[in-house]
Amino acid sequence: MIGMNINKHLQHFQLNDSSFALFVPLQSEIQQAYLQQKAVDENVDFPYWAKVWPSAIGLSIFLQQHPHLLQDKRVLELAAGLGLPSLIAAQYATKVCCSDYVQAPLDFAQASADHHQFTNIDYQIINWFVVPPTITTDVLLLSDINYEPAAFAVLFNMIQTFLAKQTTIILSTPQRLLAKPFIAQLLPFCTIQTDIEVLENGVPVWVQVLILQQQ
Numbered sequence: 001m002i003g004m005n006i007n008k009h010l011q012h013f014q015l016n017d018s019s020f021a022l023f024v025p026l027q028s029e030i031q032q033a034y035l036q037q038k039a040v041d042e043n044v045d046f047p048y049w050a051k052v053w054p055s056a057i058g059l060s061i062f063l064q065q066h067p068h069l070l071q072d073k074r075v076l077e078l079a080a081g082l083g084l085p086s087l088i089a090a091q092y093a094t095k096v097c098c099s100d101y102v103q104a105p106l107d108f109a110q111a112s113a114d115h116h117q118f119t120n121i122d123y124q125i126i127n128w129f130v131v132p133p134t135i136t137t138d139v140l141l142l143s144d145i146n147y148e149p150a151a152f153a154v155l156f157n158m159i160q161t162f163l164a165k166q167t168t169i170i171l172s173t174p175q176r177l178l179a180k181p182f183i184a185q186l187l188p189f190c191t192i193q194t195d196i197e198v199l200e201n202g203v204p205v206w207v208q209v210l211i212l213q214q215q
Contacts, residue, residue, distance in 0.1 A: 021115060034046060055174055084110060142172070
């Protein structure tokens with residue numbers, strides 16, 4: 001599996017007025033491992049989890065600005081990747097579940113949690129296409145998961161399922177044109193909507209953050 005033997009590198013991310021350390025894979029090693037595996041299996045998925053995307057940074061900034069949304073709550077992040085929002089949430093929440101559909105990113109997230117000596121995080125393999133119906137949480141974090149139009153219907157149904165359980169959903173997304181119809185579906189549930197500027201390689205990227213609740 002891509003990422004299982006990749007070296008971990010501690011990188012600092014600027015969030016509001018402070019920086020936060022996170023273990024990330026060396027991109028050169030990720031690229032090499034992907035090309036090697038693709039030569040064997042042309043259907044192998046690219047490891048999008050191996051990068052901290054602007055939406056994860058934007059969501060983390062938002063969570064730092066609104067800690068009351070997480071205070072004393074149970075928090076679940078789906079498709080967490082390297083887990084930056086989960087780790088920020090762990091500073092305020094009672095319990096955090098950091099999840100993804102493969103193990104490799106969870107190993108990186110756990111290394112970061114150990115570095116910060118967080119003890120209120122657990123890690124679980126969950127595919128948001130088939131979230132177990134028994135899973136409940138007070139707050140659900142979703143970062144940049146609405147990038148594939150073919151998956152929008154399944155994603156919307158998953159969101160509705162959590163809303164029906166009185167879960168507060170905090171979703172961050174880059175402002176992609178192809179995702180506008182999907183975001184429009186969510187607006188009837190939206191109680192707060194804001195835009196956060198994130199710098200990616202020195203270039204401003206605007207990230208939209210929505211808080212969704214059952215009306």
